[in-house]
Amino acid sequence: xxxxxxxxxxxPQGFIRKYIxxxxxxxxxxxxxxxxxxxxxxxxxxxxxxRIHMVWPAAVLPLVGEIKPETYLSLLTMHGTIxxxxxxxxxxxxxxGNYFLPIQIGAPDMAFPVLNMLSFWTTFVAFVVIIAAFxxxxxxxxxxxxxYPPLSxxxxxGPGEGLGADLWITSIAIFCIASLMGALNFITTTLxxxxxxxxxxxxPLTVWSxxxxxxxxxxxxxxxxxxxxxxxxxxxxxxxxxxxxxxxNGQVLGHKGGSPLxxxxxxxxxxxxxxxxxxLPGMGVTSQILSTFSRxxxxxxxxxxxxxxxxxxxxxxxxxxxxxxxGMSPYSAFAFSILTMCIGVPSAIKTFNxxxxxxKGRIRxxxxxxxxxxxxxxxxxxxxSGPFLAQPVLDIQLHDTYFVVGHFHLIMxxxxxxxxxxxxxxxxxxxxxxxxxxxLGRIHFFITLAGTxxxxxxxxxxxxxxxxxxxxxxxEVAYQAKLIPLQTFITYAAIITISAQLIFVINLxxxxxxxxxxxxxPWQSTTLEWTTATPPPHDNFGGVTPVVNHGPYEYAVxxxxxxxxxxTDPVSASAH
Amino acid sequence: MADATLQHDAAVxxxxxxxxxxxxxxxxxxxxxxxxxxASDSLTFGALLFAFSxxxxxxxxxxxxxAVESITNATIMTACLxxxxxxxxxxxxxxxxxxxxxxRNWLLGTMAFGTAFIVLHGLEWTHLIDKGxxxxxxxxxxxxxxxxxxxxxxxxMHMLHVTIGVIYLGVIAFRKxxxxxxxxxxxxxxxxxxxxxxxxxxxxxLGIGLIVSAIILFLKPKVYDAHDVEVSGLYxxxxxxxxxxxxxxxxxxSTKI
Ligand code: HEM
Ligand SMILES: [Cu+2]
Numbered sequence: 135x136x137x138x139x140x141x142x143x144x145x146p147q148g149f150i151r152k153y154i155x156x157x158x159x160x161x162x163x164x165x166x167x168x169x170x171x172x173x174x175x176x177x178x179x180x181x182x183x184x185r186i187h188m189v190w191p192a193a194v195l196p197l198v199g200e201i202k203p204e205t206y207l208s209l210l211t212m213h214g215t216i217x218x219x220x221x222x223x224x225x226x227x228x229x230x231g232n233y234f235l236p237i238q239i240g241a242p243d244m245a246f247p248v249l250n251m252l253s254f255w256t257t258f259v260a261f262v263v264i265i266a267a268f269x270x271x272x273x274x275x276x277x278x279x280x281x282y283p284p285l286s287x288x289x290x291x292g293p294g295e296g297l298g299a300d301l302w303i304t305s306i307a308i309f310c311i312a313s314l315m316g317a318l319n320f321i322t323t324t325l326x327x328x329x330x331x332x333x334x335x336x337x338p339l340t341v342w343s344x345x346x347x348x349x350x351x352x353x354x355x356x357x358x359x360x361x362x363x364x365x366x367x368x369x370x371x372x373x374x375x376x377x378x379x380x381x382x383n384g385q386v387l388g389h390k391g392g393s394p395l396x397x398x399x400x401x402x403x404x405x406x407x408x409x410x411x412x413x414l415p416g417m418g419v420t421s422q423i424l425s426t427f428s429r430x431x432x433x434x435x436x437x438x439x440x441x442x443x444x445x446x447x448x449x450x451x452x453x454x455x456x457x458x459x460x461g462m463s464p465y466s467a468f469a470f471s472i473l474t475m476c477i478g479v480p481s482a483i484k485t486f487n488x489x490x491x492x493x494k495g496r497i498r499x500x501x502x503x504x505x506x507x508x509x510x511x512x513x514x515x516x517x518x519s520g521p522f523l524a525q526p527v528l529d530i531q532l533h534d535t536y537f538v539v540g541h542f543h544l545i546m547x548x549x550x551x552x553x554x555x556x557x558x559x560x561x562x563x564x565x566x567x568x569x570x571x572x573x574l575g576r577i578h579f580f581i582t583l584a585g586t587x588x589x590x591x592x593x594x595x596x597x598x599x600x601x602x603x604x605x606x607x608x609x610e611v612a613y614q615a616k617l618i619p620l621q622t623f624i625t626y627a628a629i630i631t632i633s634a635q636l637i638f639v640i641n642l643x644x645x646x647x648x649x650x651x652x653x654x655x656p657w658q659s660t661t662l663e664w665t666t667a668t669p670p671p672h673d674n675f676g677g678v679t680p681v682v683n684h685g686p687y688e689y690a691v692x693x694x695x696x697x698x699x700x701x702t703d704p705v706s707a708s709a710h
Numbered sequence: 711m712a713d714a715t716l717q718h719d720a721a722v723x724x725x726x727x728x729x730x731x732x733x734x735x736x737x738x739x740x741x742x743x744x745x746x747x748x749a750s751d752s753l754t755f756g757a758l759l760f761a762f763s764x765x766x767x768x769x770x771x772x773x774x775x776x777a778v779e780s781i782t783n784a785t786i787m788t789a790c791l792x793x794x795x796x797x798x799x800x801x802x803x804x805x806x807x808x809x810x811x812x813x814r815n816w817l818l819g820t821m822a823f824g825t826a827f828i829v830l831h832g833l834e835w836t837h838l839i840d841k842g843x844x845x846x847x848x849x850x851x852x853x854x855x856x857x858x859x860x861x862x863x864x865x866x867m868h869m870l871h872v873t874i875g876v877i878y879l880g881v882i883a884f885r886k887x888x889x890x891x892x893x894x895x896x897x898x899x900x901x902x903x904x905x906x907x908x909x910x911x912x913x914x915x916l917g918i919g920l921i922v923s924a925i926i927l928f929l930k931p932k933v934y935d936a937h938d939v940e941v942s943g944l945y946x947x948x949x950x951x952x953x954x955x956x957x958x959x960x961x962x963x964s965t966k967i
Binding site (some may be wrong): 248319322331333356372 | 729730731733734735737738739742743746747749750751752753754755756757758760761764765768769845846853854855856858859860863929
């Protein structure tokens, strides 16, 4: 946890110190961002293979050949794990949080720069380890991103459940350690390194969201770490934490007396907060962008803060809603159900505040704004199915069907991705000193939005019609065969949407080198990152520490000379 | 305890002292960092304790084999840890007074109690293993392998924490002069402990500790001040506190009556 003051006083010069083992939070943020970008393409490719296999099971595909049932399970496991951990957890928090949290509070760096570097490289190792699972004998594991035992706890349970599953758990454990280090750093930085005048209630909502996400991570990942260690022991030391007396391939294994439900409790105690870890930074970015591009103060700043805090708090009390079908006592199910629905309240508060922010605003429909609006839309569409699932009675029908797949892809998958896109289009000028192309941005947005709905909305109908989740072949099941046309439609939509992401990549890399030069504050935003040079100097503010005189969202202030007041403007800038 | 120069290590490194809001909890970053680490670590232990309780409740045939010797031994271990917390407090106070000699003495005392705890616990483990208790079996209730599983995970994780704590305190108190001592104990331990004993391999934890400490001391060869002692004290008391959960749950509730 050392802070090498001497090392850090001057910007390092050599290539390795500057770009590889850098202590600069901005470089580390970029490293996280590009790691997530790599991961998202791996994850997307896997999902494409799954979609193709679903409707054309006999198809022989490039790179993977014929897809056997167990190949399909490996694909879905790796897709889910890579997306949840290495994209949705890594990009918004590790990437943008790392880059902008210190700048937005006026700090020169994270509180513990060495620890920050270590957390990135630990994450990187975790990624290498999980990718290695593809290449070992038996291939990648079959047990889904949720890793339920006994499947995940028994070496002989299937082809990928040997070394592949060990690598999977090891990767998760390493990832936990990386996230814990990151979370600790984020929280300490927010508590201790705010510039003069940056009181808590003047922090941008993005900072609040990264801060609360870090608290969730700090408390949740430790539990997953323990759960993972126990799983590794069950697999390799013969303990029976999760495995009851069990017969596999006609052979009685040595385990007895364990409970698969123990894993479910530990996993979901982590898992539910994890879904908020993925979405909260997106909420922060959306608030920031909606306010900026509506040229209005955010509606209900304090309500937003308290809503995020209560979402974080309730997030730890609802894990049982993933286990309604596990045979839990109806009384517990009742309690979990009520608590789960309580989360709908702060979620709705946030949604209405977003709408209130846009209401009567002078909206500028630039790409970041489009993505922020898209985020709200997806958050509502995906969120509305939540209260249905939260009813134990309905969940008996809907659990483990495509209804759940639709729910969590809309809200966690794509909404969080929209948050990442919004953040990319919004902060790109600051990070790379150039503007991204608007036209390409808009085309990318409309195809992605339409494509997302085309893919995930029909899944709700599939689920209600009884389409189960995580099965590799159903083209020959009579009642499911009727659903094939809809499945085919989804697959076509997926192919188009995934291809359209190339537009984003082209825009990203083309603009990085050829885009028009950006000014220091192209969106006329108010927060601190826009007061400094583009891209920001090594110590963020060029040898000074900013003094903050204003709240984060002072747009359209009566009597002010411009339609926005920067946080660092002199007190007299607003006439109230 | 807030100390203006310590609060903002990162800022100071950039030559930007001053001009910050007071830290929210009036503590310097390292201390906040340690508190946060302990918060997450308590959840890590919490999960293991939950796993223990879950298994315990769902297995009515849970054995209760710990007779007088075991309980006496564990009580002495507890006494060691409690005393070590006292010496730790005295060490922190001495450091705050600026009394280097006594800081070192009290930390040494804390390390001695910690080491006694580890040795006694090691003997206890060896004894139980000799009786046939393993992570996947035990002689008292063959249908409840979880008895050994939870015992070894919980106490093993805790013993690891105590070991790290002793090395941590050693580095704070003696800096690079502690490294040869650590190396000597590591190598001596490896040769003295018979090869059929788990600690023959477990002792390599010291080797890893040696390498990590050496790297840290190489990167930042400074004299540790009162704040560093205080932060290490937080860690030590936490490890102590965790034992106060493990002792009654694992030992006292499985006493032979
Ligand atoms: C009011 C809000 C919400 C409610 C009431 C709710 C309720 C539920 C329930 C009851 C389930 C379990 C369904 C089942 O497995 O049978 C579920 C699954 C899930 N939810 Fe939500 N949810 C809400 C919001 C969210 C948010 C905001 C996210 C993510 C950002 C999210 C992500 C997920 C995920 C990932 C799963 C499925 C995990 C899996 O089984 O693989 N949910 N939700
Ligand atoms: Cu949940």
